[in-house]
Amino acid sequence: MRKVFILFALILIGSTSMAGTIILEGNYQGKNLYVQNPFAGSGVGFCTYEVTVNGDVTTDEINSSAFEIDFTNFQLQIGEKVVVAIKHKDDCRPKVLNPEVLKPKSTFEVVAMNVTKEAILEWQSKNETGKLSYVVEQFRWNKWIKIGEVEGKGVDAESNYTFQTTPHSGENQFRVKQVDYTGKPRYSKPVRHRCLDGEISFTPVKVKDDIDFTSETMFEIYDSYGNIVKKGFASKVDASNLSKGIYYLNYDNKTDKFVKK
Numbered sequence: 001m002r003k004v005f006i007l008f009a010l011i012l013i014g015s016t017s018m019a020g021t022i023i024l025e026g027n028y029q030g031k032n033l034y035v036q037n038p039f040a041g042s043g044v045g046f047c048t049y050e051v052t053v054n055g056d057v058t059t060d061e062i063n064s065s066a067f068e069i070d071f072t073n074f075q076l077q078i079g080e081k082v083v084v085a086i087k088h089k090d091d092c093r094p095k096v097l098n099p100e101v102l103k104p105k106s107t108f109e110v111v112a113m114n115v116t117k118e119a120i121l122e123w124q125s126k127n128e129t130g131k132l133s134y135v136v137e138q139f140r141w142n143k144w145i146k147i148g149e150v151e152g153k154g155v156d157a158e159s160n161y162t163f164q165t166t167p168h169s170g171e172n173q174f175r176v177k178q179v180d181y182t183g184k185p186r187y188s189k190p191v192r193h194r195c196l197d198g199e200i201s202f203t204p205v206k207v208k209d210d211i212d213f214t215s216e217t218m219f220e221i222y223d224s225y226g227n228i229v230k231k232g233f234a235s236k237v238d239a240s241n242l243s244k245g246i247y248y249l250n251y252d253n254k255t256d257k258f259v260k261k
Contacts, residue, residue, distance in 0.1 A: 019049075022086040022094065026102025027130045027154065028076040033069040033084065034097045037062065041091025048094050050087040078129050079104075079154045104130020104154065106178035106186040111158060113176075115193035119165045121174050123188065126158045132178045136163045139173040139190065140218070141250040147218075152178065166218060166233065167195040168253040200252040206259050211237040213251060220250040 024033070037048050046065070051058045053074050060070055069084060076082065082102055088094050113123040121136065131154035137144045147166070153159045165174060175190040202213050213219070213235050221230040221237070224246050230237060242260045249256050 020088050020090050020093065022088065022096065024082075024084040024086075024096060024099055024102055026082055026099075027104050028071055028078060028080045028082050029101055029103075029105060029129055030078055031098075031101040032071055033099070033101060034066065035062075035069065035086065036066050036095040036097055037064065038092050038094065039065075040089045045089075047088045047092035048086055049089065050085075052085045052087075054081075054083055078156055079131070100181055103181040104132050105182075106132055106180040108152070108178060108186065108188075110176070110188040113188060113191045115165065115167075115172075115174060115191060119167050119193065119195070121163045121165050121176075121191070122161070123176060124158055124160050125152075127156055128152055128154050128159065129156070130154050130180075132180060134161060134176045134178060136165070137175050137177060138165065138167075139175075140168060140253065141220070141255055144175070150176075165193075167193055167197075168217070169195055169197050169199045170253050199254075202249065202251060202256070202258075204258075206261055207239045207242075208261050209238070209240045211239050211249070211258070213237075217251045222248040222250075224248075 035048065037046050040047055046063055048062045051060065051062055051069060053071065058069060059073060060067055086094055107127050107129045108125045109127045111124040111126055115121050132152045134150045134152055135146055136148045136150065138147045148163055150161050150163055172193045172195055173190040174193065175188050177185045177187045179185045200213050200215050200217050202211055216233060216235045218233050219231065219237065220228055222228050229242065239260060244260050247258055247260060249258055
């Protein structure tokens with residue numbers, strides 16, 4: 001009897017170790033998953049033996065060389081969190097052919113966008129199908145630069161967002177973008193805002209230790225090879241550790257140059 005029990009235990013342990021699980025996590029985007037399902041290494045039966053969606057076993061027919069994981073059976077909402085577990089034998093491995101369908105895709109549409117007197121960028125978006133960050137950009141120095149991020153809500157209904165900007169003097173432009181798994185950015189149209197503050201200047205042109213601006217400003221310093229060496233937002237910049245030479249300075253809405261002595 002004892003030998004039978006030991007043999008049963010060994011079989012149980014062996015069957016447990018002869019298994020693996022593929023986990024896929026993401027958000028429901030309205031599309032199903034397709035799985036390529038080889039035979040088990042032993043040649044008996046197929047590789048996959050169970051599939052669960054958010055912990056519930058699917059009723060899909062998985063005993064075939066390829067099968068579909070049909071999410072419509074679970075009445076999921078677009079953007080809803082999904083965890084798929086594909087349990088398979090250890091001597092083989094199924095292949096998910098389109099795992100990207102669970103990754104959030106940028107589909108937002110901006111309903112309205114404006115900048116308040118307090119320089120707060122406000123926008124309303126709809127048709128979001130997954131949680132993606134909005135990257136806020138400002139047009140400065142003849143290029144679009146990132147000035148911050150706002151986490152998207154990832155819902156189809158209209159959502160409101162705000163971001164405190166720091167405008168330069170004169171005419172400003174702002175926009176938002178999202179970048180999904182494709183790597184291709186999706187942009188809003190830019191919105192304009194005029195700042196009536198006076199232009200900022202700096203001293204000295206020949207720098208020994210510090211660069212002083214007449215007011216706080218966003219800035220970038222490039223060396224003569226085009227490498228950025230300092231950036232930030234300040235009214236004073238420590239330039240004492242810069243090597244001697246000519247540098248280019250982006251600040252406010254303009255570009256100048258200075259010499260480090």
